[in-house]
Amino acid sequence: QQPVQSPQAVILREGEDAVINCSSSKALYSVHWYRQKHGEAPVFLMILLKGGEQMRHEKISASFNEKKQQSSLYLTASQLSYSGTYFCGTYGSSNTGKLIFGQGTTLQVKP
Amino acid sequence: AAGVIQSPRHLIKEKRETATLKCYPIPRHDTVYWYQQGPGQDPQFLISFYEKMQSDKGSIPDRFSAQQFSDYHSELNMSSLELGDSALYFCASSLSSSHEQFFGPGTRLTVL
Numbered sequence: 001q002q003p004v005q006s007p008q009a010v011i012l013r014e015g016e017d018a019v020i021n022c023s024s025s026k027a028l029y030s031v032h033w034y035r036q037k038h039g040e041a042p043v044f045l046m047i048l049l050k051g052g053e054q055m056r057h058e059k060i061s062a063s064f065n066e067k068k069q070q071s072s073l074y075l076t077a078s079q080l081s082y083s084g085t086y087f088c089g090t091y092g093s094s095n096t097g098k099l100i101f102g103q104g105t106t107l108q109v110k111p
Numbered sequence: 112a113a114g115v116i117q118s119p120r121h122l123i124k125e126k127r128e129t130a131t132l133k134c135y136p137i138p139r140h141d142t143v144y145w146y147q148q149g150p151g152q153d154p155q156f157l158i159s160f161y162e163k164m165q166s167d168k169g170s171i172p173d174r175f176s177a178q179q180f181s182d183y184h185s186e187l188n189m190s191s192l193e194l195g196d197s198a199l200y201f202c203a204s205s206l207s208s209s210h211e212q213f214f215g216p217g218t219r220l221t222v223l
Contacts, residue, residue, distance in 0.1 A: 002153075030210060041201060041214035042154065049210070087153055097142055097205060098167045099212065101153040 001026055003090050005102035012078050012109045020105045022088030023070040031064055031071035032089040032099060035082075042087060045073075075107070083109045113137050115204050115215030123221045124192050132187040132218045136204030142166070143185040144203040144212060145177060154201060160185060161207060192222045 003024045010018050022031060030049045034042035046055040048064035048071055055062050059076045075082055085106045089099035116135040124130050136143050142161045146154035156169035160179035171177075174192075179185045189196060199219050203212040 032210065032212075034214075039199075039219075041216050044211050044213065047210050097144065097161075097207075097210075097212065098156045098159055098169060099144075099146075099154075100156065104153050 002100055003031075003088055003102040005086075005088055005105050007105060008103070009106045010108070012107065014080060014109055014111055015077050016109075018075045018078060018107065020073040020075070020086050020088075020107075021070060022072070022090075022102055023068070024090055026069070028064070028066065028069050028071075028090055030091060031062075033062055033071075033073050034087045034089065034101075035084045036087065036104075037084045045086075078107075078109045080109050080111065083107055115202055115213055117200075117202050117215040117218050119218060120216065121219045121221075123223065125223055126192060126194065128192050128222075129188065129190045130192060130220060132189070132200050132202075132220070134185045134187070134202030134204075134215060136183055136185070136202070137213055139206070140204035140213075141183070141207050142205045143179055143183070144205075145171075145185070145187050146201040146203065146214075148199045148201060148217075150198075157187070189220075194222050196220060197222045 033045040036042040062073045085104045087101045089101045144159040145157040148154040157171040159167045163179045177187045199217045201217045203214045205212045
């Protein structure tokens with residue numbers, strides 16, 4: 001089942017913060033976060049594992065609430081380079097590495 | 112560092128033609144995944160291989176087939192192409208012991 005992301009789109013000024021949420025109706029083992037620039041490949045940001053710690057990639061961090069079956073991505077002091085579409089991904093039921101992505105959140109950072 | 116290589120990067124085909132997309136995973140990666148991404152959509156899982164055996168299958172049409180060869184490269188074969196097959200096709204690779212999937216640059220397929 002596809003995870004649900006919110007919001008669908010965010011517009012920020014440089015230096016502002018943003019939060020992107022990813023929730024699932026089924027129990028999560030892990031949540032993967034990717035960023036994709038237009039026409040380019042998704043780039044891995046981080047993975048949150050069940051029972052694991054909050055992760056960080058530069059000024060981007062993420063948390064995983066197993067009870068709520070939700071993960072949040074926190075972008076702090078956003079930079080122009082943060083612009084792109086953020087996808088969360090969860091494993092399908094077979095846990096073979098097949099990622100089911102959310103519909104994406106488009107982030108635009110303006111000067 | 113070596114990345115996932117995909118070829119060709121762009122491909123234009125007519126309806127009902129066939130296409131073959133190639134993927135060369137990062138050296139020593141044992142798992143390959145194929146994803147299809149339509150315009151403005153999220154990547155959709157098609158199929159995956161672990162150690163040259165199909166490990167999982169997603170929403171892959173019967174007109175498509177794929178395999179992984181002894182050198183670990185993979186090919187996605189697409190026949191009887193339809194307009195709706197126009198999309199970006201990504202290959203990703205990983206080590207089975209890791210959760211991180213590295214995506215290739217993609218092949219943009221346009222069906223006219």
